[in-house]
Amino acid sequence: MAEPGGGGEAAWRTIDELAGLVGVYCWVEQRIFEVTGVWATRAEAMGEGVAELRVWSAATSRRHGALAGRWAERLPVRAGVEPSELVTAPKEPEGLAEALEELAATKELALGVCALTETVLPWVGGVYGSHLAIATPVSEASVIEVLVEARRDGLAEMEGGRALLGRLAEGGQPSGHMGEAFKRAFVPKTVSPAVRPG
Secondary structure, eight states: OOOOOOSSOOOOOOHHHHHHHHHHHHHHHHHHHHHHHHHHHOTTOBSTTHHHHHHHHHHHHHHHHHHHHHHHHTSOOBTTBOGGGGOOOOSSSTTHHHHHHHHHHOSBHHHHHHHIIIIIHHHHHHHHHHHHHHOOHHHHHHHHHHHHHHHHHHHHHHHHHHHHHHHSTTTTOOSSOOOHHHHHHHTTOOOOOOSSOO
16 A cells, blocks of 8 residues: 555556545555444443543544444445455554554553544555545546545544543543564655555
């Protein structure tokens, strides 16, 4: 998922290339749905503003679950290809699956929400934006529709999460830090989101 899109010129993708991207998008959205769903229901969650953070997490989970469903609807139906087999983790950033597992396991919800709104969601938005920059309306109209909506809603979601963290007692500064898997996948890194399979 890390090949840069280039100078904003439309690039023709084969159906297999587009299917691979949509499968990755579906996987990422499904994992965000699962991670935030865990936060919304975890009984032993700690930190300031747990109730508010759970409500935000529940709403975020619903949105990403619905988005995963929309991506799944856009997976191609072809003879000999099971659509669910296309839903896989991206190759880059390396260790994304492990990083999201680590994110799900955090018990300090403010830390998790901070990591999601400051790192994961901006990365996803960057991937979608790079795809949009070179998408071809003739062959990708249904994909473009989801990309535009996902970016718009993602920005609002990030703003809401940041505002919520800012209202908490410690001003949105969680006391902990994400572990090594998360750092390897995201920090520090200049992400060049993929718009075509490598």
